[in-house]
Amino acid sequence: MKGYLIYLISLNILAFSLFFPKTTKATTNPLSQPNNKYGIHIISENDLESAEKLVNSSNGSWGYVTFVIREDERDLARWTNVFQKLSELKLIPIVRLATTTQNLSWQKPNTSETKQWAKFLSQLPWPIQNRYIILFNEPNHAKEWGGDINPTEYAHIARIYWEELKKASFDFFVLPAGFDLSATNSKDTLSVESYWQQMFLADELIFTIFDGWNSHSYPNPNFCGNPKDTGRSSLTGYLWETNILENQYFLLPNTPLFITETGWGCDINPNVYQEAFETIWVQPNIVAVTPFILNYEHFPFNHFSWLKNNETTPTYTLVQSLAKIKGEPILSKSQQPLPQFISSDFPKLLLDYKTWLSPNVSL
Template identity: 35%
Template sequence: MQLPISLFFFLFVLFGQAYAIVDPVASPNNKLGLHILFPDEVGKAADIVNNHDQGQWGYVVIPIQSTDRNRDKWQHFLDKCKEHKVIPIIRIATTANGPHWELPSHYDMVDFANFLNELDWPTKNRYIIVLNEVNRNDEFGGKANPEQYADFLNLAIDVFKSKSEDFFMLSAGLDNAANDPKNSIKWSTFLDRMHSHRSDIFSRVDGWVSHAYPNPDFSARADLKGENKISSFESDLNRLQKYTAKNLPVFITETGWSDKYLSHKQIGLYYAYAFEKVWSNPQVVMVAPFLLSAQDGPFVQFSFLDKEDKPKEFVEEFSKFATIGNPQLPPINQIVIELPIASSEAEIISTPSSVLSLETESKRLNIFQRIYNKIVSIFF
């Protein structure tokens, strides 16, 4: 006779429904990050943000365009992030059309969300930045539009969260130095108009992106304060306090000094001051200067690597601030299968093998075979 006794088996899988994002600073966090342009740069970036393994789990920021959804390529990138212990932050982008970036569509967001949700991520939080410097005309289809961006951001949050609650949604970093009304909208006006159009939009994002450049000329002293300095995130947060009660974590995904006007030694001193006095703010999660490598491109003045692909002098000072991060990793989700087990069978299963006879051991193997067959019938 079969008794109402159940034995629970837990099948551990590396996929399944996620539950929610986690506070990025709830556990030890390495603030160092770097902006990269290509997935194969992750190893070189890791050497800098993790200071050659003296630190762990720094960050890399990388753009992905709407025409670049190669699964093997991007899964390899995420696998390399896991191998090198760096946390990826992916900024979604459209495609360039002459002097400006195309406006995104609803279908772009759905495709991005489906594609990125199919990939295996190295950490529980899956960081997504929705576009870039959208208060500039050239970054938003030729004409900056706060109301349109607020709608688009709201849509992106809905679409990504419908795929997985582990997507950590970040709004676009703004160009806080933009002051030409013909080509841009002042950052504060842009935020005001976003809020006027969608009063809950800043409560819906999970974190805040800041482009904290030392302006003018990307060469201002590190100790100077202001809305266009390396402390510009403070101006952002002061503004946001009017719109939301959320204590938004800050992700500085672009910053850095130009070596066009400053020596590498001076830049190193500025980084030291910034990490000790400015970016030490506990609300700042990470700081990713732009850029690891410009090669021969227009951003060579910001590059951390020289034309011979070697670290510039200031990089050593930057890397000294690497620490051991310990982010929450993707959960191993439990699928519970309840199978009715007779009391006599339960007793056989719970008995140590060392005291079982050959006949009873054979019975136990038969029980496990039946359980295995049941699991296979459920999942396959």
């Protein structure tokens, strides 16, 4: 089996190099630099400052924010301003791509949109080198996939989006959709075991293409489980996921892990978040934990909100107080400081240049 795995992965790398020979840069492992794993999920750019005060508090910097961009929201001016604000606040964006809703369901992604997405995302002033992209949301729910459940189609579309993004830039760090780990087999949902198996049957290399794994590890049942619970429907659901994916579907060990949705939807002691951040979400390959959600005033997600009537909750205050580290991600080229010689050595360089132009100088 190991020999077969090596063969398949080698074949995948070879195919990639043949199709994209002009692409020379690879995504950077975010864990190769000091990393602040604290993050939060937001629904509006108006919440960026509240997010920064949360995830970059207590000596931290470069925490994470997860948010959605719909295909009908690709306003370059708007999102340029947002991304410039992210740089100022030292926040790392994790962008989930989305379509639009129709008949109470999210429409299926159209492969004809891939070039538009790649062009739009490439024009944004990303704060850091890695450009984190999530390919849609919980497709094992029919309401998230045009009223249908189609693992074969998701695998096909995910690969096409991945290819187009990688053609645009290797800096795109592509993550799969997070899955509902508690979903059962019904007319509206499919268990992740069945879903992954069908994805794999459609494309045996599909789980090797992603740069990291994206998990929705909620404390169930009813988003109100005990933080000490384990297994698929717990805060450690990501361990259950990656164990299956590594052993059956060729997900590489120690793949960078992003928990982009988690958290309680009931009244709980906020100390459970301290327990979670300090004793549960501690695996060395965890890059970011972005609980759902910072600010949501209305049903059905108001019970998850860390802000109430624009006031901080005990959960917000508790997590804000937890010790964090200063992240040191590799900045994007547009954010990197100019070389030191620009200010200090330029007169000398100019003089040297003029000296070489002198007619008295010969080789």
